[in-house]
Amino acid sequence: MPSDLTDDELRQLESLASTKRAYRRGDYLYRSGSKFGSLYAIRTGFFKTQVLHEDGREQVTGFQMAGEIIGLDAISTDVHTCDAVALEDSEVCELPFNQLEALSRQLPALQRHLHKIMSREIVRDQGIMLLLGSMRAEERLAAFLLNLSQRFAARGYSASSFRLRMTRQEIGSYLGLKLETVSRTLSYFQETRLIDVHNKSIELLDMSRLLGLVGQQRATPI
Amino acid sequence: MPSDLTDDELRQLESLASTKRAYRRGDYLYRSGSKFGSLYAIRTGFFKTQVLHEDGREQVTGFQMAGEIIGLDAISTDVHTCDAVALEDSEVCELPFNQLEALSRQLPALQRHLHKIMSREIVRDQGIMLLLGSMRAEERLAAFLLNLSQRFAARGYSASSFRLRMTRQEIGSYLGLKLETVSRTLSYFQETRLIDVHNKSIELLDMSRLLGLVGQQRATPI
DNA sequence: CGGGGACTTGATACTGTTCAATTTCCGTGG
DNA sequence: CCACGGAAATTGAACAGTATCAAGTCCCCG
Numbered sequence A, B: 001m002p003s004d005l006t007d008d009e010l011r012q013l014e015s016l017a018s019t020k021r022a023y024r025r026g027d028y029l030y031r032s033g034s035k036f037g038s039l040y041a042i043r044t045g046f047f048k049t050q051v052l053h054e055d056g057r058e059q060v061t062g063f064q065m066a067g068e069i070i071g072l073d074a075i076s077t078d079v080h081t082c083d084a085v086a087l088e089d090s091e092v093c094e095l096p097f098n099q100l101e102a103l104s105r106q107l108p109a110l111q112r113h114l115h116k117i118m119s120r121e122i123v124r125d126q127g128i129m130l131l132l133g134s135m136r137a138e139e140r141l142a143a144f145l146l147n148l149s150q151r152f153a154a155r156g157y158s159a160s161s162f163r164l165r166m167t168r169q170e171i172g173s174y175l176g177l178k179l180e181t182v183s184r185t186l187s188y189f190q191e192t193r194l195i196d197v198h199n200k201s202i203e204l205l206d207m208s209r210l211l212g213l214v215g216q217q218r219a220t221p222i
Numbered sequence C: 001c002g003g004g005g006a007c008t009t010g011a012t013a014c015t016g017t018t019c020a021a022t023t024t025c026c027g028t029g030g
Numbered sequence D: 001c002c003a004c005g006g007a008a009a010t011t012g013a014a015c016a017g018t019a020t021c022a023a024g025t026c027c028c029c030g
Helices: A007-016 A097-104 A108-134 A137-154 A168-175 A179-191 A207-215 B007-016 B097-106 B109-133 B135-155 B168-175 B179-190 B207-213
Strands: A018-022 A028-030 A038-044 A048-053 A058-065 A083-086 A088-097 A161-163 A197-198 A200-202 B019-021 B028-030 B038-052 B057-065 B084-096 B161-162 B197-198 B202-203
Touching: A007 A097, A007 B007, A028 A200, A038 A097, A048 A168, A058 A097, A058 A137, A058 A168, A088 A097, A088 B097, A097 B097, A097 B109, A108 A137, A108 B038, A108 B057, A108 B097, A108 B109, A108 B168, A137 A168, A137 A200, A137 A207, A161 B007, A168 A179, A168 B109, A168 B202, A179 A197, A197 B097, B028 B038, B028 B179, B038 B097, B057 B084, B057 B109, B057 B135, B084 B097, B097 B109, B109 B135, B135 B161, B135 B168, B135 B179, B135 B202, B135 B207, B168 B179, B179 B197
Parallel strands: none
Antiparallel strands: A018 A088, A028 A083, A038 A088, A048 A058, A048 A083, A161 A200, A197 A200, B019 B084, B028 B084, B038 B057, B038 B084, B161 B202, B197 B202
16 A cells, blocks of 8 residues: 555545455355445455356456455446455455545545556456466466465465365366366376375475476477 | 546646657557556557567457557556557557646546546456457357457447458467467358458458357257 | 468367266265 | 265366468468
8 A cells, every 4th residue: 555645644545444344255245237336455365256158157357365456347337347256254345436536636646556456457367368368278277376376475375385265167267277177287287296286275396397387388399 | 538627627638648649550659568658549540469478479468449548557567568569550649647647636537537448448358358268269259350340330430341450360369269260260250151251351241140159158959 | 573471271189178977075964 | 073965176088179280372562
């Protein structure tokens, strides 16, 4: 958060984010089609966002954890365009968007911060497009695990050992793969001592080989 | 653009967007890694944006036409994260971002407009994720053609007959397919009288069947 | 007109999907 | 606390869709 604020400004910001709510696993934070009013700052817990296609297909568009903001998609049309679902018990601060806009008119640092958050989401999405458009299954999984690792590390948790909050199905949806392919690829990573998996607990055993996997069109012969 | 502005405010906005520059086909509007300073409003012409992976792979992340804003990705880190390349001779207005932010602090309507533009980009990206993550080649192409059709129509051009500005290779990169697959699929669409293709000129012959193609897991038997 | 990139088309290879059968995990109720 | 049941995960075999490799043609720009 921006740090060069007066006490009064800080108080305004705090009051904006005062309503903290708890969600149980499986609860919806919002649903596609519902009216937009607020952004949400995740305090603790883990969420997924997904878009549903009329024919029943669903695409997981992201996994969000503590410190991240969700709901940005809805600003466009005042209607949420995806579902946000808690993958574990979570706490969330509601940020009424009108108030956020008003306050950011007075606080350039907040304004800039908001813009950066939205832009970061755009950059993140571009990365996923690259992944979905040009990587093979192994690369996708490697990139996915490394991304989680980084984000856990940034929050002070272990970078090499963590629990997946999502199912193979959800990982597959996010990565454009079937759950069987996710499972097989994880098993293969395990066989080759890249990682250690037991159900949802993951340990990254060889970061550098994982990093090497991402950004390799294929094993270069010779 | 927001309409409820005073004359003075309108003048400010206009002066902001005063510098119109021309680009030739193949010119870069900006490059990945270059310093961010401005957003760009396309007045006429056609652009692509692409991200490059260190290993040489490239992913086209979008095709932009008149009336669209590009450069939003760079707000996040003050550095452009993709290239923007003109696919035909084009005219572009530069919008210095500092000035845009300052002005939008004074003009709530402009502020809201900017937020909507950024949010719309996020929603667009989600749509591409859905496409890349869960559609088959035919669906992707159909969705792509219908999207172009819509956007041309919104600009007063024919919805059913237009010229592709990009190569098969670029379409393929955007859709996560190889150029041969793009070519084959277009040929197949032609055989089945869905469209008429001759090189870069496209005519959509059967919109409803195209629409039917998008959002079909596969031809449902019975 | 010539040349080079863009496009088309065919044959083959391969990655990931589909379908199916087990096994494992975990929450719930006896 | 243990047993049960359903969801989640693993694994195998056959298959489908797309990529790859390879000609060959077309188109456009100079």
